[in-house]
Amino acid sequence: MGVFAKDTFHYFGSEGVEFGRLLGDFGYRYVFYLRMCQTGGLRKLIFTLPRKHLSRKCGLEISPSTQIGEGFYIGHPYGITVNAGAKLGRNVNIHKGCTIGQENRGHRKGVPTIGDRVYLGINSTVAGNVAIGNDVFIASNTFVNQDIPNHSIVIGNPCKVIKTVNATEGYIINLV
Structure with a gap:
């Protein structure tokens, strides 16, 4: 399976491409264009223009050079920014207004590394050279600028970490 x-x-x-949904769901369509651009060659040439068009239409800033694991999900695909140097694991769900960004100075200078089974709620921000563990739920409007351990719920600004087994259960489905 690709x-x-x-x-x-x-x-x-x-597993099959959902062509009807490909036309109607902007998040799914963007992931399709992004994956086609990541393959390189003729596919990249063909799908770069539609990806850029949808990027401008929805305010999506996700570079094809970004390392993104399998099972990437964009819910409510508007106003999302992911730094090209960021690394996202498998089964990552990202939602409207999220930012995964770079910090340019200090001890957190760099970009985030996001683990597997991570849910980023609406308007959440992860900034700097931080590591987000596996099975992490980042609540809406949360600002994360510190490392987050596995199996955690993160809320607020400054962020508060709550250790929880199966933190993303029910929020991330159809794991690959």
Whole structure:
């Protein structure tokens, strides 16, 4: 199963490309264009223009050079920024207004590394050279600028970490 087939499974629970949904769901369509651009060659040439068009239409700033694991999900695909140097693991869900950004000075200078099974709620921000563990739920409007351990819920600004087993259960489905 290819990377986009795994993304499709994460979205809908099925492996085949959902052409009807490809037309109607901007998040799914953007992930399709992004994956096609990541393959390089002729596909990159063909899908760069539609990806850029959808980027401008929805305010999505996610570079094809960004390392993104299988099962990537964009919910409410508007106003999302992911730094090109960031690394995202498998089964990452990202939502409207999220920023995964770089810090340019200090001891957190750099970009985040996001683990597997991470849910980023609406308007959440992860900034700097921080590591987000596996099975982490980042609540809406949360600002994260510190390392987050596995199996955690993160809320607020400054962020508060609550250790929780199965933190993303029910929020991230159809794992690949």
